[in-house]
Amino acid sequence: MPKFVSEFPIFSVTVDLVVLTIRDGVFSVLVIRRGEKPYAGRLALPGGFTQEREDIEDAAYRELKEEAGIGKGDVHLEQLQTFGAPRRDPRSRVVSVAWLALGADLPDPVAGSDAAAAEFRPVDEVLGSASPLAFDHADILSVGVERARSKLEYTGAAANYCPPEFTVGELRSVYEAVWGVELDPANFHRKVTRAEGFLSETGENTTRGGGRPAKLFRGSPRARLNPPILRD
Amino acid sequence: MPKFVSEFPIFSVTVDLVVLTIRDGVFSVLVIRRGEKPYAGRLALPGGFTQEREDIEDAAYRELKEEAGIGKGDVHLEQLQTFGAPRRDPRSRVVSVAWLALGADLPDPVAGSDAAAAEFRPVDEVLGSASPLAFDHADILSVGVERARSKLEYTGAAANYCPPEFTVGELRSVYEAVWGVELDPANFHRKVTRAEGFLSETGENTTRGGGRPAKLFRGSPRARLNPPILRD
């Protein structure tokens, strides 16, 4: 076992991941079942230790790969918040940098060894669960979900939950799943197609889903949506 | 010198502070002149090491007191972002949690010994300076300033730059200083006085500033401003 020595107080820095996607129309989060103490058997967010010479963002991507088989191009990743209460991990002083990852219908994580215990669960079920998440992960998840919801108001983040090309109806269903509301299809259509720089037509059509063929669009996940779509 | 030993990679965790206020109508940030290497003589954001059993938020408040003589009640403090590139501090592996502190016209920090080198400078001057900030502090400041600006759109954060009771005109001058724009006094007045739960009248009047006496209001810095005041 390696030994590290320091003249300053010793911290470990971990990354924890709030991985959100939409599975069968349900807003869902990736959780793992813990095998070890503390909190053995409880659900938790995926995550792990940052390495000695590793950028914290790289650590987040690495854990995403190791624990869920998700690659860099599969998700949008952004920093969420850092949690550093002295006793948040009973073993030692651990400061955790939480990250938010948004992706289109992600594969069932069965690949790696670590990933065996990982699965997507509905956000509402996990937050309202009788068996709460380990550590302060419920707090982290709450922050992540609120951030994900508010990003839909002012940005093109909804496109992160869609395949590269999608219809306006598919985009609307993202809003409906994430916010848990119903939106008027006609007004939503006008709103997003008129917002400058938000959607770009591919010229293709699709008929998946039945009904009249819909135009396919590409999104700009980083675009600012002006005027915003407010939740109230 | 104390020695700490660990079996995991060793990190130090610091806090860095973006302290913003408005001085004589100018949007300003608190900076210190570094006395030691590295970056000796350069300007930097105030900050310091988190202690062994200290919550990171408490560390931010402590540094605020030590380096600028600013107490807990004097500012609104919120977490900004964490900076953890491997080489951001040439001495060792340091992860810094940056915080945003917003306050009404804050005292010139001359109190403590550490605070001797601290002073407020115009944000534009510091960001555009020929002598850039130490470490990655220019990045941190940019993130802080952008957050501060965008918070004015959707929240009552502007009240943080005002005394407990203030006039609508004073509030408007906050927006003008932070955004660097001019706003129509009449429309601004209607907008903020009509927003539900945003301002509450004290019943008092004031004549500071000349002209017709203005009503005094109290703000709700945490209130959500709906509809928002957009910058464009």
Next chain:
DNA sequence: CCAAAAGTGTTGTGGGTACACCCATGA
């Protein structure tokens, strides 16, 4: 009196909501 800032009125414009209606496909 004038200057200065507070606050109100008014009008045109643009976006939102609600909902009627038509379009293009599969079954």
Next chain:
DNA sequence: TCATGGGTGTACCCACAACACTTTTGG
């Protein structure tokens, strides 16, 4: 033919920008 979702039109309402105008103080 019908059902299904895509997409457009329209009417009402509210918010906002622009700017004229009145109010209340100090000098």
